[in-house]
Amino acid sequence: MTREPITMHSVTKRYGNHVVLDGVGLVLEPGTVTALTGPNGVGKTTLVRLLLGLETPDWGSVTGVAGLRRAAVFQEDRLCAHLDAVANVRLVLDRSHRASAVDELALVGLEPADLTKPVRELSGGQRRRVAIARALAVGADLVVLDEPFTGLDAGTKPAVMEYVRERLTGRTAVLITHDPTEAEFLGARVVRLRHSPGLGL
Amino acid sequence: MPTPSRSVEQCREMTSTSAANGEAASRAKRVGRPLVAALFWVAVWQFAAWSVDKDFLLASPWAVMTRLAELAFTIDFWGTVGWSLARIAIGFVGAAVVGALAAALAAASRMVDTLVSPLISTIRSAPVVSFIILLLLWTDTSKLSAIVAFLMVLPVMYASVLEGIRHRDRSLLEAARVFRVPFASRVAAIDMPAVLPFFAAACRVGVGLAWKSGVAAEVIGVADGSIGERLYEAKLFLSSEDILAWTLVIVVLSVACESAVLRLLRRVPGRVERSAS
Missing domain, CATH: 1.20.5 (Single alpha-helices involved in coiled-coils or other helix-helix interfaces)
Known part of the structure; x- marks a missing residue:
């Protein structure tokens, strides 16, 4: 659990001449879930990349993230295709927690027979569940979930959402979603990003 | 039905x-x-x-096979094969290790890349015979084939491994950074699978190159006890039987080495997967 809020102070981020974020301010209170919504291209993914330390702001700053253990469900699954589901989860766990990988995967509904297959042989929905289990098994201080439930079939989605809600209890998390019910289910504070009028977008 | x-x-x-x-x-x-x-x-x-x-110009396949069978029953033959095999293998393995390490360093540091790349390009472009003649001035003939094989294979290994490193999946590397995956695990799970196909392709080319250049160096340097020396003697005695028999030996050795190296590399992914998890 984070001790101080994670704060973005007037963050501006541009790629070449394209301004993606213009003076964005955001406070993430420790132990809360914040849902980012807004139209495509508004900079939601860029914002979470800044939180994950994958980008640095051109102006402004992000504070409260130093030393944080971070985890993410990216928009794409970003799994090692040749490794099986268990190996993918174990890869991100500390040596002492590696035994829990199988349990976490069982909690997202993966059958034992699917655990030892290379993940490239799993369906899109199964890979998504592996990616979710990987992010939530870590016990991170800050969890980023970029459209985590996309690709899940209707049969497994409720159980996976329940698993996510349980695992996020007491953690600081950012959820990117276009579905208000997902935000509501996770008890998230909703922050809507919009294009800056000054940018002519 | x-x-x-x-x-x-x-x-x-x-x-x-x-x-x-x-x-x-x-x-x-x-x-x-x-x-x-x-x-x-x-x-x-x-x-x-x-x-x-005319047998001295072009011996028949039967004559060559007969000569090869004669040679194969002598201890000297196996000693000669072992002599060349050991040196060329040392050159090849040395080039594989140094080439891969140099490529890893060049991928990590632009300064290393700037320093090393022109040297590798020069080695790649320079005629092999220039190296052989220079090495004859600097060292004794027993080391010649190993050094020449090393120099010929090094640029191939360096370029291929560097290419493999640059082809790694950036999105996976980002994920590894976010999750703080330890360096050794990252290498095993992300880097090695990306680099291995490039490394295997370089090995396939490199083995043949090592044998060709290594034996050429032995012939020019008349390295005592080597296959090159046998070829040189065969030329002196106008024995196309011997030239073709030894050439056949080189081809067989080259193909056998290539097959052994590739078989070894096929085992690597399994080991890598085990060490990654």
């Missing part, structure tokens, strides 16, 4: 028999085609030898 009266066991047996037949046919094709091609070229060789009709 199985008739309803056939038992499940009978159907299974039929399926497995037809699968075994299919496998045998495909294996026969795999082995048969190169065999037919080899026989065709041996026939062409035999025809050419008849046409030339």
Whole structure:
């Protein structure tokens, strides 16, 4: 659990001449879930990349993230295709927690027979569940979930959402979603990003 | 279609028999085609030898095989093969290790890349004979084939491994950074699988190159006890039988080394997966 809020102070981020974020301010209170919504291209993914330390702001700053253990469900699954589901989860766990990988995967509904297959042989929905289990098994201080439930079939989605809600209890998390019910289910504070009028977008 | 009266066991047996037949046919094709091609070229060789009709210019396949059989029953032959094999293998392995390490450093540091790349380009472009002559001035002939094989294989290894490193999946590397995956695990799970196909391709090219350049160095340097020295003597005595017999030995050794290296590399992914998890 984070001790101080994670704060973005007037963050501006541009790629070449394209301004993606213009003076964005955001406070993430420790132990809360914040849902980012807004139209495509508004900079939601860029914002979470800044939180994950994958980008640095051109102006402004992000504070409260130093030393944080971070985890993410990216928009794409970003799994090692040749490794099986268990190996993918174990890869991100500390040596002492590696035994829990199988349990976490069982909690997202993966059958034992699917655990030892290379993940490239799993369906899109199964890979998504592996990616979710990987992010939530870590016990991170800050969890980023970029459209985590996309690709899940209707049969497994409720159980996976329940698993996510349980695992996020007491953690600081950012959820990117276009579905208000997902935000509501996770008890998230909703922050809507919009294009800056000054940018002519 | 199985008739309803056939038992499940009978159907299974039929399926497995037809699968075994299919496998045998495909294996026969795999082995048969190169065999037919080899026989065709041996026939062409035999025809050419008849046409030339001078053994010292072009010995017949039979004469070469007979000579090879004679050689194979001497201790000297195996000593010579071992001498060249050991030095060329040292050159090849050295180039693989140094090339891969240099590529890893060049990928990590632009300064290393700037420093090393021109050197590698120069080695790649310079004629092999220039190195051999220079090395003859600097060192004794026993080390010549190892150093020349090393120099010829190094640029291939360096360029291929660097290419492999640059082809790594950036999105996976980002994920590894976010999750703070330890360096060794990252190398095993992300870097190695990306680099291995490039490394294997370089090995395939490199083994042949090591043998060609290594033996050339032995011939020019007349390295004592080497295959190159035997080739040089065969030239002096106008013995095309010996030249062709030793050439055949080199081809067989090169193909055997290539096959051994690739077989070894095929085992790596399994080990890497185990160490990644």
